[in-house]
Structures are given as C-alpha cells and as structure tokens.
Amino acid sequence: MALYQYFNGQILPLEERIFTSNDLGLIRGYGLFDFFRTYNGVPFRWDDYWERFENSARSLKLTLPIGKQEAYAVLLDLYARSEAPEVAFRFLLTGGIAADSVHVESPNMVIRTESLPVDHPQGRLQGIKVLPYSYVRDLPTIKTTNYVHMILMADEMKQQQASDLLFHKDGEVSELTRSNVFLVKEGRLITTDRHILYGITRKVVLELAQDLMDIEIRPIYLPEMLEADEVFTTSSTKWVMPIRQIGDTTIGQGAVGPYTRVLQERFEALLASWGKS
Amino acid sequence: MALYQYFNGQILPLEERIFTSNDLGLIRGYGLFDFFRTYNGVPFRWDDYWERFENSARSLKLTLPIGKQEAYAVLLDLYARSEAPEVAFRFLLTGGIAADSVHVESPNMVIRTESLPVDHPQGRLQGIKVLPYSYVRDLPTIKTTNYVHMILMADEMKQQQASDLLFHKDGEVSELTRSNVFLVKEGRLITTDRHILYGITRKVVLELAQDLMDIEIRPIYLPEMLEADEVFTTSSTKWVMPIRQIGDTTIGQGAVGPYTRVLQERFEALLASWGKS
CATH class of the missing domain: 3.20.10.10 (D-amino Acid Aminotransferase, subunit A, domain 2)
Incomplete structure (x- = not known):
C-alpha cells in the first residue's frame, strides 16, 4: 500500500508534517472532518458524504477550497496510488492560520487515504x-x-x-x-x-x-x-x-x-x- | 525578533510545519493550551500558569513529556533567542498520534514564542x-x-x-x-x-x-x-x-x-x- 494525502492542491506522502502549530484546528479546535470508505473500489454514497461536508463547512462559515468534482477526482487519484483493493478517506477542514487567532482567513483542506479500520x-x-x-x-x-x-x-x-x-x-x-x-x-x-x-x-x-x-x-x-x-x-x-x-x-x-x-x-x-x- | 518553538525536546523555527494531519489535536480536538507573557523580561506568575497546565493535563489524562524546571529553562532559552524586550508564550499539548484514532499513546508538546497580542x-x-x-x-x-x-x-x-x-x-x-x-x-x-x-x-x-x-x-x-x-x-x-x-x-x-x-x-x-x- 502507498498512502498519500491531498493538502490544499498538492498530493503528499501521508506521514508528511503539513500543519504549523498555530492552525486554528489545533489551538482553537476549529475544524470539521468526515470519514468514509470504498466498497469494490468505489466510494460509498459519495453524494451524501459530500453534501454533509459542504453543509458542515457552511455552518462553521468555512469556505471550501475545493469543489465536489475536483474532490472526487482527488479520491480516485488517491485510491489509484494506494494500490489497495479498498481504502478509507478522511476529510479534514480546519480554520487555518489567523493573524489574531480569532478571524478565519484561509482554511486548510486535507483528504487522507487510510487503511480500513479494524473490523469487529x-x-x-x-x-x-x-x-x-x-x-x-x-x-x-x-x-x-x-x-x-x-x-x-x-x-x-x-x-x-x-x-x-x-x-x-x-x-x-x-x-x-x-x-x-x-x-x-x-x-x-x-x-x-x-x-x-x-x-x-x-x-x-x-x-x-x-x-x-x-x-x-x-x-x-x-x-x-x-x-x-x-x-x-x-x-x-x-x-x-x-x-x-x-x-x-x-x-x-x-x-x-x-x-x-x-x-x-x-x-x-x-x-x-x-x-x- | 527571532521567534522559535519547542517541540518534544527540539527547538525549531516558529513557522516550521511540525504536525501530521492525524494528530488527535486536529482530528479529535483533543488538546490543551495556555498563554501568558513576560513583563520586564520575566514570565508572569509562572508557578500559577504551570500548576494550571499540569492540572489540565492530568484531567485530560495526558502525560506531560516535560517537567516544570525543564519547561522554565525552555522559556528562558526561547526568550533569549527572541532578542525582543517582551514575548508571549503559548503552550500546546495534544493527544498526538493514535493507531486507532482513540487511545492516546504519546502526547505532543509545543511551547511557542509569539509577539505580544495587540493591546487595546x-x-x-x-x-x-x-x-x-x-x-x-x-x-x-x-x-x-x-x-x-x-x-x-x-x-x-x-x-x-x-x-x-x-x-x-x-x-x-x-x-x-x-x-x-x-x-x-x-x-x-x-x-x-x-x-x-x-x-x-x-x-x-x-x-x-x-x-x-x-x-x-x-x-x-x-x-x-x-x-x-x-x-x-x-x-x-x-x-x-x-x-x-x-x-x-x-x-x-x-x-x-x-x-x-x-x-x-x-x-x-x-x-x-x-x-x-
């Protein structure tokens, strides 16, 4: 398996350190996430997950730096790179860096590929x-x-x-x-x-x-x-x-x-x- | 001004990216912070701030990877490097990386030096x-x-x-x-x-x-x-x-x-x- 992540338009190795210590996601807990997976290599209920993510971002007044079509293309790219039969995707959208630690300027968007969680x-x-x-x-x-x-x-x-x-x-x-x-x-x-x-x-x-x-x-x-x-x-x-x-x-x-x-x-x-x- | 940060024992430039995208501080909001400053170059009420930070860590069941004396030495080092008359310090302790995204294994500890917040x-x-x-x-x-x-x-x-x-x-x-x-x-x-x-x-x-x-x-x-x-x-x-x-x-x-x-x-x-x- 070769796991990568999308970060603000770039594709980077999953373990790369991408966040500075003053991100509002870290110092203010200002962030959203979502988590879903593929079955038979196809993201499950993508329309529903995307709609919820978009609604959550709107509720937190965070402008999504990526659209639905582009995000889906990222999923397919990350899946293909993984060379795994199935993967999980974790979305993370944070408030990003704010000069005054209060007013959001530019959110940070991550899409991680992960191995499937342990099943019980x-x-x-x-x-x-x-x-x-x-x-x-x-x-x-x-x-x-x-x-x-x-x-x-x-x-x-x-x-x-x-x-x-x-x-x-x-x-x-x-x-x-x-x-x-x-x-x-x-x-x-x-x-x-x-x-x-x-x-x-x-x-x-x-x-x-x-x-x-x-x-x-x-x-x-x-x-x-x-x-x-x-x-x-x-x-x-x-x-x-x-x-x-x-x-x-x-x-x-x-x-x-x-x-x-x-x-x-x-x-x-x-x-x-x-x-x- | 030359601002640095302490991260798990290392001193690094303040803007260096030190967090991976799966830190529990980011994906689970599991983190603590504190914020205080120097007056006349001396950290204000250090004993009180440290005691509160230690109590908060205990309440979140996070083991502090640094003791009080070592942390104070870090403050003095960061202050000296800053070459500024006064600085603010931001402590951040997060849950770190967990294999299952639930059970804390090894917290991440940051001490940032920052310029003083804008006064009103x-x-x-x-x-x-x-x-x-x-x-x-x-x-x-x-x-x-x-x-x-x-x-x-x-x-x-x-x-x-x-x-x-x-x-x-x-x-x-x-x-x-x-x-x-x-x-x-x-x-x-x-x-x-x-x-x-x-x-x-x-x-x-x-x-x-x-x-x-x-x-x-x-x-x-x-x-x-x-x-x-x-x-x-x-x-x-x-x-x-x-x-x-x-x-x-x-x-x-x-x-x-x-x-x-x-x-x-x-x-x-x-x-x-x-x-x-």
Missing part, C-alpha cells in the same frame, strides 16, 4: 456493550472535530469491556460517540432526529427498513431504550451493530434480534453489490 | 461592549482548545461592535470566551466560581481587592449583572477591562467605575514592577 465481526454477531453517559454534543448536526469525551473515557470503556458511550442529557437519548442509535419495539423501528449528526448509514438503514416495518422518528428517553426489544447502532465503520447491553441492563434476550438481523443482511447485501451496476 | 488601551479607558450568549463551556475548568463558538461568532461581534461574548446558561453567568467576569454592587466585589476556568488574572485581582472591598464568591444570574454598578473582565491579555455595555444594556453610568479604576491601577502597578525585586 463478532460485535455484529453477538452485540456490543455501551455505557450511558450524560452529555449532549455541542452543535450536533455539524461533524466538528470535538471528540474530547470519547478520548477521555477510552480507558474507562476498556475497563468496563464496553465499546462505546450512549449520550443522553436529562434522560433524552441522542447518539453514540460516532454513531446513531435505533430501537425496535413490537415491530416498530424508532430513532430520534434531535441533537444528532445525521449519519449516512442511518439514512441508508431508514431506506432499507421502509418496506420491513413501521418507522417512528421522535425523541427517545433512556427508560424506553432500556426496555426495547432490540437496540442497534449505525455508522460507516460499524454498519448495523447490535447493542446487547447498556450499562448493567441487558437488552431483550441479550442476543441479536430478528429485525436487526434482517437490516444487517440488507445493509451488507448493499455493500457487497456496491459499484457493480 | 482605549478599551481599558472607556470599557468594552459584550454580547450575552447562551452557552456554557464543556469541561470549563480545563483549558482545552475548544473555542468553536468564539470563532463562529467573530463576524457577528464585529458587526455589533462588540469585543466578546458573555456566556450564560439558563440565566447563570459563567465567563467570557477567554476571560473571567466580576461585578461591583454597593461596594462589594462579586464573582462566580461555577463553570469557569480559574484565571490567573482573576486570582491576582482577588488578591489585590482583599483590603479594598468585601468579596463574594457565588453564582451570578444575568439580571443581577445587568443592574450592577460596575462590571469588568480579567485575563492575561485584557488585564482589568471594564465592560460598559452588555447587549443593549448600559452598565452603571456607561463609564469606568471607581472600584474598577482602583483595581486597574493596582494591577498595572504590579505589572510595572514585575521581576524587579
């Missing part, structure tokens, strides 16, 4: 454990780089053999650190649209569930989630991932539920055929 | 305007790099001829984007200790006010602040800065109040004699 197929077979955590993301609809609580709690999660945090605030559930959450109750699929990042995998799963079950989009409180028949989380890297335990509470029978299983199969079938027209 | 003496003479803004900082006692709202609102502040934001949540006042806030009512000095960064200038001002007035440390709600006789903010760069207007409300007579004036004089006398024993 046993999680999809048996379900994962998550810890309830009282927190709601600031500016949740924007994919900012603020993941302080996730990093801060990483050791605690390991100790408790948990894979992730389930954010709730005043009882209202929003999302996991990097993924959306759904519950199934009496054959209905329920997910919230409040205080969340609108996940692309979430969107795809809602499409795939259309003809399978009734769908409710509404606020969810923690007690309802703990008493659900099935709970699962969705993300670009986790796909459809069952949650078998929230804190000390076992969900349903503690095994992957039947609706979750069907949605997993449909999602994985979509991935298997992605790019093969 | 007319602000201290006439007072500044601030905008009330509904927000409370996450992890407020830690000087993390999360300043997204400040950058996001920078243009709006300019348009409204305001210098800063006054954070309040459910009516309770905490702080400005980078400074603490005090009010004076009938000769009493009142400031909060909830949801704030414990400012070094705040600490010094409380020392200087000891024999001048009664001091109350307690929660403050916005209506009380709007009806105060005097309001001012304190920071390493603003010193004792009067606030003459909050949103549309003029504070007191809209001029610098007598207690604020005395505290300004005392603080500036301390700076003038700093390092001269």
Whole structure:
C-alpha cells in the first residue's frame, strides 16, 4: 500500500508534517472532518458524504477550497496510488492560520487515504456493550472535530469491556460517540432526529427498513431504550451493530434480534453489490 | 525578533510545519493550551500558569513529556533567542498520534514564542461592549482548545461592535470566551466560581481587592449583572477591562467605575514592577 494525502492542491506522502502549530484546528479546535470508505473500489454514497461536508463547512462559515468534482477526482487519484483493493478517506477542514487567532482567513483542506479500520465481526454477531453517559454534543448536526469525551473515557470503556458511550442529557437519548442509535419495539423501528449528526448509514438503514416495518422518528428517553426489544447502532465503520447491553441492563434476550438481523443482511447485501451496476 | 518553538525536546523555527494531519489535536480536538507573557523580561506568575497546565493535563489524562524546571529553562532559552524586550508564550499539548484514532499513546508538546497580542488601551479607558450568549463551556475548568463558538461568532461581534461574548446558561453567568467576569454592587466585589476556568488574572485581582472591598464568591444570574454598578473582565491579555455595555444594556453610568479604576491601577502597578525585586 502507498498512502498519500491531498493538502490544499498538492498530493503528499501521508506521514508528511503539513500543519504549523498555530492552525486554528489545533489551538482553537476549529475544524470539521468526515470519514468514509470504498466498497469494490468505489466510494460509498459519495453524494451524501459530500453534501454533509459542504453543509458542515457552511455552518462553521468555512469556505471550501475545493469543489465536489475536483474532490472526487482527488479520491480516485488517491485510491489509484494506494494500490489497495479498498481504502478509507478522511476529510479534514480546519480554520487555518489567523493573524489574531480569532478571524478565519484561509482554511486548510486535507483528504487522507487510510487503511480500513479494524473490523469487529463478532460485535455484529453477538452485540456490543455501551455505557450511558450524560452529555449532549455541542452543535450536533455539524461533524466538528470535538471528540474530547470519547478520548477521555477510552480507558474507562476498556475497563468496563464496553465499546462505546450512549449520550443522553436529562434522560433524552441522542447518539453514540460516532454513531446513531435505533430501537425496535413490537415491530416498530424508532430513532430520534434531535441533537444528532445525521449519519449516512442511518439514512441508508431508514431506506432499507421502509418496506420491513413501521418507522417512528421522535425523541427517545433512556427508560424506553432500556426496555426495547432490540437496540442497534449505525455508522460507516460499524454498519448495523447490535447493542446487547447498556450499562448493567441487558437488552431483550441479550442476543441479536430478528429485525436487526434482517437490516444487517440488507445493509451488507448493499455493500457487497456496491459499484457493480 | 527571532521567534522559535519547542517541540518534544527540539527547538525549531516558529513557522516550521511540525504536525501530521492525524494528530488527535486536529482530528479529535483533543488538546490543551495556555498563554501568558513576560513583563520586564520575566514570565508572569509562572508557578500559577504551570500548576494550571499540569492540572489540565492530568484531567485530560495526558502525560506531560516535560517537567516544570525543564519547561522554565525552555522559556528562558526561547526568550533569549527572541532578542525582543517582551514575548508571549503559548503552550500546546495534544493527544498526538493514535493507531486507532482513540487511545492516546504519546502526547505532543509545543511551547511557542509569539509577539505580544495587540493591546487595546482605549478599551481599558472607556470599557468594552459584550454580547450575552447562551452557552456554557464543556469541561470549563480545563483549558482545552475548544473555542468553536468564539470563532463562529467573530463576524457577528464585529458587526455589533462588540469585543466578546458573555456566556450564560439558563440565566447563570459563567465567563467570557477567554476571560473571567466580576461585578461591583454597593461596594462589594462579586464573582462566580461555577463553570469557569480559574484565571490567573482573576486570582491576582482577588488578591489585590482583599483590603479594598468585601468579596463574594457565588453564582451570578444575568439580571443581577445587568443592574450592577460596575462590571469588568480579567485575563492575561485584557488585564482589568471594564465592560460598559452588555447587549443593549448600559452598565452603571456607561463609564469606568471607581472600584474598577482602583483595581486597574493596582494591577498595572504590579505589572510595572514585575521581576524587579
């Protein structure tokens, strides 16, 4: 594998040091990112990822220094250089250097190619454990780089053999650190649209569930989630991932539920055929 | 002036690119900073700044790769190289590179020398305007790099001829984007200790006010602040800065109040004699 990155119009080796220590991404946490991958060598749901990235940039008042077509050409170039069957792409847009450390002048744009993240197929077979955590993301609809609580709690999660945090605030559930959450109750699929990042995998799963079950989009409180028949989380890297335990509470029978299983199969079938027209 | 930076044991030119694009400071917003300066060539209240930085690092579970004595030697070295009468120092500690983008392995530590920030003496003479803004900082006692709202609102502040934001949540006042806030009512000095960064200038001002007035440390709600006789903010760069207007409300007579004036004089006398024993 030969991994490269795009940085403001140049293609550079992935490990090259490209940021000065006064970038607003570093000293002010002013940045956006996104992360997605190829299946069968074709970027998954590119239109959706680009649209979200563009919206996030607009919300942070950052002018994108690259357009959609040019960005797609960069993806194809980076993929070809990688000589790998599949790659992941990480977008990063920061505030760049500001004379007064406050007013953005010229954002810095990076597109990294990365090897695929480690997959956890046993999680999809048996379900994962998550810890309830009282927190709601600031500016949740924007994919900012603020993941302080996730990093801060990483050791605690390991100790408790948990894979992730389930954010709730005043009882209202929003999302996991990097993924959306759904519950199934009496054959209905329920997910919230409040205080969340609108996940692309979430969107795809809602499409795939259309003809399978009734769908409710509404606020969810923690007690309802703990008493659900099935709970699962969705993300670009986790796909459809069952949650078998929230804190000390076992969900349903503690095994992957039947609706979750069907949605997993449909999602994985979509991935298997992605790019093969 | 010849400005340099310390980076993990090396001294490098200030503009050298030292960060790779996968540092947790960039992709996860996982970082700390601090900022202070010399007066008469001597770092101001070094013991206090170091203690706060060490506490912040501990709170973020980042192991400091440099000790207090070594860090002070770096300050003196960077100051000597600068050939300037006064400099500012910016500390930055990030999560560094993590194989899984989650578990910290080896933090990156930077100490930058910078020219002094632009001073606004007319602000201290006439007072500044601030905008009330509904927000409370996450992890407020830690000087993390999360300043997204400040950058996001920078243009709006300019348009409204305001210098800063006054954070309040459910009516309770905490702080400005980078400074603490005090009010004076009938000769009493009142400031909060909830949801704030414990400012070094705040600490010094409380020392200087000891024999001048009664001091109350307690929660403050916005209506009380709007009806105060005097309001001012304190920071390493603003010193004792009067606030003459909050949103549309003029504070007191809209001029610098007598207690604020005395505290300004005392603080500036301390700076003038700093390092001269």
